[in-house]
Amino acid sequence: MRLYNCPSCGGMLYFMNSACSACNADVAFHPGKDAFVEADEACSNRDEIGCNWARDLADESLCHACRMTDVVPDLSVIPNGALWAEAEVAKRWVLATLARWGWFRAGSPEPLPAFHFKSAQTRDGTKRVMMGHANGVITINVAEADDAIRVRNRQMLDEEYRTMLGHMRHELAHFIFDRLSTEPGFSEQFRALFGDEQADYGAALKRHYAKGPPAGWQEQYVTPYASAHPHEDWAETSAHILHLVDMVDSAVATGLSWPTQYRPPADAYAATDGNELIHVAIDLGMASNQLTRAMGLNDLYPFVLTPAVRDKLEFAQHWLNRAVREPILPASGQRGPDG
Known part of the structure; x- marks a missing residue:
């Protein structure tokens, strides 16, 4: 995530700020400008859930992110309001970073989740x-914003990593898959790496929960759950490339340096060489793990990425990065059957 400047005094702002610590000015993030503005036209959810975005011009009160929320939890039950607020923080973060690749921008004519x-x-x-994505609707259990519940679920499912940010990235990846599946070349390339997504999804999940991942899954999949079905492999892989790119972007923005074979890109979201970007991110993850270990904490990025997994990550980075990607036509020059 980038660092920002106060529109009043020019002081440094972080993405989740709603006031400047230097001059005390009230500020709001403007997604269309990717910048902070004075909070004269703040989202109407500012007081209720702490939304720090500016009101969308297409709406009389809500911001671009809050307009995508159709259902909220029962707010008469404590602490649903606080958990909903935490979930919305993660949603705003993911939407702002995906916008760097052209997804879900304010004013876009494309369908929004x-x-x-x-x-x-x-x-x-x-x-x-039940959390998940279906027909453009993303359902999130706000209980996952509770640290204790999330840790319990992570341990119960034997996961290395579980955060609300991760849930948002995973479910939005499912939504994006539906958009990409209409683009020429995507489905053919996807199936060559991930397998046939048309395989029975329900049967695959039933088998996964009954028997667990196949032996040696680590060679082909970024997580055990990714082995359940090609759809889940895509969502897990896409979530991880978003983790890695955002880690590099945040580190560069704060002026960090770390030992790596390649030069970290000035803008990780504009990088065109996915292989180099992934290597830079892996080196950053290893360096960051040393820092968290120094505090007696779990590794920041506790994953080993095999060559097969890196190929999938590079594929996801290529197709998610709309700003630099050119559509790949079939050899005939005609649109494929999924186009």
Whole structure:
């Protein structure tokens, strides 16, 4: 994530700021300008959930991010309001970074995802919430914003990593897959690396939860869950390339340096060489792991990326980076069957 400047005094701002620590000016992030502005026209959710974005010109009150929220949890139950607010922070972060690659920008004519933020805890009792993506709707269980619940779930599922930011990236990757599947060349290249996404999804998940990942899954998949089905492999891989690119972008923005074979790009989101970018990110992850270990904390990036996984990461970076990608036509020069 970039660092920003106060529109009043020029002081440094972080993405989640709503006021300048130097001059106390109230500020709001303007996604169309990728900059902070004075908070004269702040989102109406500023007081309720701490939204620090500016109001969307197409809306009388809400910002571009909050306009995508169609369902909120039962706010009469504590602490659903606070958990919803935390989930929205993660959503704004992911939307701002994906916009660097041209996704979900304000004013875009393309369909936008709709977010349903739900909680199992309601005034009528406990209800089951299944997180996922279907037909453009992303459902998020706000309980995952609770640190204790998320750690419990991570341990129960034997995961190395589990955050609300990760959930947002994973589910948005499913949404993006539906958009990319109509572009020439994508499906053919995808199936060559990830397998046939048309395989029975329900049966694949049932098999995964019954038997777990296949032996030796580490050679081909970034996480055990990625081995469940090509759709989940894509979502997990895409979430990881977003992790890695954002790590590099944030490190460069703050002036960090680390030992690496390649020169870190000035703008990680504008990088065209996915292989170099991934190597730079891996080296940054290794250096960062030393820092977290020095504090007695878990590794920041506890993953080993094999050549097969790196190929998938490079594929995801290529197709997600709309600013530099050129459509790849089939050999006939005609649009493929998915186009």
